[in-house]
Amino acid sequence: MSDCLFCKIVAGEIPCDQVHADDDFLAFRDINPQAPAHVLVIPRRHIAALTDLTDGDADLVGRLHVTGARVAAALGLEESGYRFVINCGRDGCQTVPHLHLHILGGRPLGWPPG
Numbered sequence: 001m002s003d004c005l006f007c008k009i010v011a012g013e014i015p016c017d018q019v020h021a022d023d024d025f026l027a028f029r030d031i032n033p034q035a036p037a038h039v040l041v042i043p044r045r046h047i048a049a050l051t052d053l054t055d056g057d058a059d060l061v062g063r064l065h066v067t068g069a070r071v072a073a074a075l076g077l078e079e080s081g082y083r084f085v086i087n088c089g090r091d092g093c094q095t096v097p098h099l100h101l102h103i104l105g106g107r108p109l110g111w112p113p114g
């Protein structure tokens, strides 16, 4: 998607503070961190939102979470813990329409979310 911000990051057209890259996923620090550790893990392939997932995406979405857990470990968050968040749509406060997993950690996180 030529007009997608995260596709431009995947293409290297917009810089990012990368913490992980492999054939299918990219992880980079959020530009507006909401916690001491705030990293986004995205599939290289454009999927706009959770609402666009199909049965064929099950393996990719599973590996997105496995990759996120490995990135969280690499960030040193395993002992203290962390949170995964995937926002979807208006009420979910999704602002970038390219599927992404937030990893948040490094401080106690409130629950439930506001």
Ligand code: 5GP
Residues within 6 Å of the ligand: 005, 014, 016, 017, 028, 029, 030, 031, 032, 033, 040, 086, 087, 093, 094, 095, 096, 097
């Ligand atoms: P959403 O609100 O869609 O769940 O999350 C989008 C996230 O992308 C936000 O936390 C926002 O700070 C982050 N973000 C927006 N633009 C950029 C950017 O250009 N670079 C990086 N690294 N993060 C961005």
Ligand code: ZN
Residues within 6 Å of the ligand: 001, 004, 005, 006, 007, 008, 045, 046, 047, 097, 098
């Ligand atoms: Zn995209």
